Amino acid sequence: MEVINIKKQKKVDRQKVDLRRVRTKIWADRYMYLMTLPVVVYFLIFKYWPMGWLRIAFYDFKILRGFKGSTFVGLKHFKTFLHNPDFIRIMWNTLYLNILSLIFVFTAPILFALLLNEISKNKFKKVVQTISYLPHFLSMVVVTSMITTFLSPSIGIVNAIIKKFGYETIHFLGRPQYFRPIMLVSGIWQGMGWGSIIYLSALAGIDMEQYEAAVIDGAGRFQQVLYVTIPGIANTIMIMLILQIGNLLSVGFEKVYLLQNAQNIAVSEVLSTYVYKMGIQSSNYSLATAVGLFNAILSLILVLTANRLSAKYSEVSLI
Amino acid sequence: MSIPNKNSKGEKVFDIFNIILMCVLGIAFIYPVLNVLAISLSGSSPILRGEVTFFPRQLNLGGYRDVFTNKYIWMSYANSIFVAGVGCVLGLIMISLAAYPMAFGDFYGKKIYNYMILFTMWFGGGLIPTYLVMSKLNLVGSHWALIFNFLAPAYYIIVLRSFFVGIPESLIESAKLDGANDLICMIKIVLPLSKPVLATIALWIIVAHWNNFLGPLMYLNDKSKYTLQVILNDIVLQASGALYEISDAVQSGDGVMVVPQQVQNAVIFVSMVPMLIIYPFVQKYFVKGVMIGSIKG
Numbered sequence: 001m002e003v004i005n006i007k008k009q010k011k012v013d014r015q016k017v018d019l020r021r022v023r024t025k026i027w028a029d030r031y032m033y034l035m036t037l038p039v040v041v042y043f044l045i046f047k048y049w050p051m052g053w054l055r056i057a058f059y060d061f062k063i064l065r066g067f068k069g070s071t072f073v074g075l076k077h078f079k080t081f082l083h084n085p086d087f088i089r090i091m092w093n094t095l096y097l098n099i100l101s102l103i104f105v106f107t108a109p110i111l112f113a114l115l116l117n118e119i120s121k122n123k124f125k126k127v128v129q130t131i132s133y134l135p136h137f138l139s140m141v142v143v144t145s146m147i148t149t150f151l152s153p154s155i156g157i158v159n160a161i162i163k164k165f166g167y168e169t170i171h172f173l174g175r176p177q178y179f180r181p182i183m184l185v186s187g188i189w190q191g192m193g194w195g196s197i198i199y200l201s202a203l204a205g206i207d208m209e210q211y212e213a214a215v216i217d218g219a220g221r222f223q224q225v226l227y228v229t230i231p232g233i234a235n236t237i238m239i240m241l242i243l244q245i246g247n248l249l250s251v252g253f254e255k256v257y258l259l260q261n262a263q264n265i266a267v268s269e270v271l272s273t274y275v276y277k278m279g280i281q282s283s284n285y286s287l288a289t290a291v292g293l294f295n296a297i298l299s300l301i302l303v304l305t306a307n308r309l310s311a312k313y314s315e316v317s318l319i
Numbered sequence: 320m321s322i323p324n325k326n327s328k329g330e331k332v333f334d335i336f337n338i339i340l341m342c343v344l345g346i347a348f349i350y351p352v353l354n355v356l357a358i359s360l361s362g363s364s365p366i367l368r369g370e371v372t373f374f375p376r377q378l379n380l381g382g383y384r385d386v387f388t389n390k391y392i393w394m395s396y397a398n399s400i401f402v403a404g405v406g407c408v409l410g411l412i413m414i415s416l417a418a419y420p421m422a423f424g425d426f427y428g429k430k431i432y433n434y435m436i437l438f439t440m441w442f443g444g445g446l447i448p449t450y451l452v453m454s455k456l457n458l459v460g461s462h463w464a465l466i467f468n469f470l471a472p473a474y475y476i477i478v479l480r481s482f483f484v485g486i487p488e489s490l491i492e493s494a495k496l497d498g499a500n501d502l503i504c505m506i507k508i509v510l511p512l513s514k515p516v517l518a519t520i521a522l523w524i525i526v527a528h529w530n531n532f533l534g535p536l537m538y539l540n541d542k543s544k545y546t547l548q549v550i551l552n553d554i555v556l557q558a559s560g561a562l563y564e565i566s567d568a569v570q571s572g573d574g575v576m577v578v579p580q581q582v583q584n585a586v587i588f589v590s591m592v593p594m595l596i597i598y599p600f601v602q603k604y605f606v607k608g609v610m611i612g613s614i615k616g
Contacts, residue, residue, distance in 0.1 A: 050444025140529035
């Protein structure tokens with residue numbers, strides 16, 4: 001009996017000590033908690049509260065009536081969207097634009113970095129590099145207006161050249177078949193310089209001795225690039241590629257929206273513009289949220305898969 | 320950089336070709352900007368004939384006269400500066416407060432705290448729920464919706480945390496022995512050591528706010544609140560300059576003829592000026608930041 005009591009007493013004492021230790025620890029960290037407080041409040045209100053509002057995807061939500069006055073409809077809005085004849089088209093437009101940009105816009109900075117790296121005049125290199133960042137700092141509205149001017153049938157330089165060769169002017173922005181090329185070319189223009197930063201820094205990190213060794217082995221310039229330079233940045237390319245795969249379902253809203261018009265809507269409607277139109281313009285909040293949620297979940301799956309692949313192949317986990 | 324092999328003719332040809340290509344690309348990067356400037360300064364007939372390329376023809380300042388006398392453009396300029404400025408200052412405070420406990424903290428609940436921030440990098444409420452929350456908070460129609468929506472992006476917090484992690488903890492420990500608390504440690508020791516990365520993040524925030532179009536498009540509904548990008552879109556792309564007392568037709572005043580394209584390009588150029596001024600000076604910080612973000616993030 002007594003033995004048990006002593007044991008119990010010891011346990012209680014230990015718990016007391018633990019509790020006291022916890023308290024002192026919390027007290028010692030009080031300034032830490034004070035710092036996290038505004039951050040936690042901000043994240044709860046502006047990041048997590050909206051996540052709670054995602055449930056309107058499962059309601060026939062009426063903003064004036066709130067949740068109590070709205071009926072729960074389960075997956076109705078998801079079904080509506082999946083059965084929408086435009087569904088396949090919108091998904092395809094989103095995915096296809098991203099795949100094309102993976103092929104062209106993603107590779108452009110790599111090639112640019114490799115070519116720039118071969119230039120031995122440092123000053124010239126620096127100037128080209130600095131100029132190449134410029135487009136990154138321009139807004140989508142500005143870029144779109146530049147595209148409009150550039151391709152204008154009346155004052156645009158492209159049509160001026162076409163005319164000079166004796167052909168008919170082309171109204172590029174009104175022809176759906178030019179929408180994707182315009183997106184890609186302008187995307188390359190905007191991102192090539194900026195995107196090359198990361199590769200140039202990886203290139204700068206390659207050991208000079210590797211090149212010297214290659215030269216001793218009789219490698220020419222081209223072979224040095226093939227056997228030293230490219231393997232040297234392969235890891236970086238891999239990481240960027242994986243990040244890009246995680247983004248396959250998100251097309252930046254702004255440029256697409258700005259370049260969109262009645263003629264090219266069949267190829268230019270993507271998930272983000274559809275959500276905007278359904279939600280903000282038509283106030284069909286529930287349907288728009290359902291589409292947004294559908295997109296977010298697929299993107300999350302893509303990100304997680306991409307991260308898996310990354311961990312497996314490049315030993316770099318991004319999460 | 321590969322070591323050139325001087326004997327090969329093919330390589331010399333490649334070098335020349337490469338330099339020419341880089342020149343062409345350099346011109347391609349800068350041409351559209353020069354073209355905007357040139358059109359904004361040109362007379363109406365060369366513009367309408369599509370003859371303006373690199374340099375202005377028949378110099379005409381009428382476009383800028385129209386822009387500088389327009390109160391809506393001034394107002395939107397002030398609005399953009401307000402949003403970018405306030406967003407930047409508050410954002411830096413918030414991001415620092417968020418990153419410090421992540422880097423130096425060892426408190427109960429740290430794991431949850433980290434996940435709370437990280438999770439928002441991969442998942443969020445999205446456009447409509449965020450909009451509805453803003454409208455619940457009565458922020459729709461206000462600049463604060465734009466500021467709060469982009470106050471402390473998780474990515475920036477991670478970048479700052481990665482930088483903080485590189486600061487020796489012994490500095491903080493010794494300060495604590497002298498009686499400093501975490502808040503003081505952050506303000507007096509950690510932040511001064513982090514100036515370059517703070518500058519980077521500040522500029523990221525400024526550029527993002529300055530160029531943001533979707534946010535103002537969604538949240539602002541009053542002409543007096545519009546930021547530059549919104550009225551730029553209306554004037555240039557929607558050809559509804561009339562909303563802002565900017566004519567969409569050819570007009571003449573003080574004896575100078577002004578075509579809409581000229582005014583439009585003048586507005587575009589005016590909107591770009593802050594970015595054009597900032598970017599050459601800060602690009603080295605940007606470059607550094609991109610590297611911290613992508614390698615350690």
